[in-house]
Amino acid sequence: MYAIVNAVHIELWNVSLSSQVLLLLILFVLRSRISLVVALFYEAGKCLTSVPMLLIQPLWTFLILSAFFVYWFIILMYIATLGEMQIISDIRMTDILLVIISRVQDRCV
Numbered sequence: 001m002y003a004i005v006n007a008v009h010i011e012l013w014n015v016s017l018s019s020q021v022l023l024l025l026i027l028f029v030l031r032s033r034i035s036l037v038v039a040l041f042y043e044a045g046k047c048l049t050s051v052p053m054l055l056i057q058p059l060w061t062f063l064i065l066s067a068f069f070v071y072w073f074i075i076l077m078y079i080a081t082l083g084e085m086q087i088i089s090d091i092r093m094t095d096i097l098l099v100i101i102s103r104v105q106d107r108c109v
Contacts, residue, residue, distance in 0.1 A: 027034070048054060
């Protein structure tokens, strides 16, 4: 039993050591890029301290797009519940307005 447990511990230790060595090699190879990323974060911090409203911009965009889609959905529901289309030939604009006004008055009564 102890031999199996020791073998598992040794295997885990080998995996852990090899992964740490691999990570250290990656850090050593990419150290110039890491320093570039650190400088980039420093510049981004300076930018945000000078213009803090940049953090609110995604929120504004989300709110405006949400309002647009809610409006679009409401209009879609109105169109979906209109019923069948009636085609009337030889009609003037005043006749259309009179029909609309009469329908509105019928709904109000």
